[in-house]
């Protein structure tokens with residue numbers, strides 16, 4: 001396999017491991033309460049519904065923004081808009097809306113009696129999530145297709161929230177519900193992440209493109225750790241976040257077979 005691609009993946013695996021550590025730490029953290037569970041679920045719903053920065057159509061929110069833009073594009077199908085690209089985008093919106101639905105259902109199932117059910121209008125962005133989106137949009141503006149490639153590769157953070165959530169399976173109550181929702185999302189998101197990586201090696205990138213791509217991906221993945229740490233009410237200390245960003249962590253094992261990249 002391409003050694004530049006391997007280097008790129010090796011730059012990402014410690015940071016993906018950091019995101020996994022953070023989620024794992026949260027499940028058994030003494031800080032964890034029903035309120036922090038409701039908060040991370042709402043924030044996850046925000047990402048699934050209102051998030052943007054990872055596709056061509058999602059400004060204004062992955063679900064509402066993409067639907068609006070795709071509705072406008074229907075007149076251009078098979079003229080300036082390739083039918084396969086349109087189909088992929090539609091499937092993407094459906095997937096993200098289904099993720100919203102799974103996490104909103106968990107939220108509503110565990111909310112205290114009398115608390116209102118979730119709806120998209122009540123969801124709020126938090127500063128670290130806003131910073132991640134702004135960073136991605138900056139990378140896209142400054143670096144075009146390479147910036148988009150970086151955004152696609154960091155989308156979902158190697159699915160560590162979902163894979164760590166799935167490990168709660170078999171536990172009673174809230175944890176069992178979280179495991180079920182995460183299991184339903186896992187395969188979709190793994191596919192999205194792979195679509196960011198698939199084909200990189202065939203693009204004929206030069207040495208400076210590879211190193212720029214790595215810089216962008218590393219920057220985004222570091223911001224993802226901050227985004228997740230805030231989403232989960234800071235299960236990791238600032239010192240630990242900094243240590244992870246310096247590389248003081250056992251890297252996650254990348255599944256080259258599943259990614260259909262020869263090891």
Ligand SMILES: [Fe+2]
Pocket residue numbers: 048095096099189
């Ligand atoms: Fe999603």
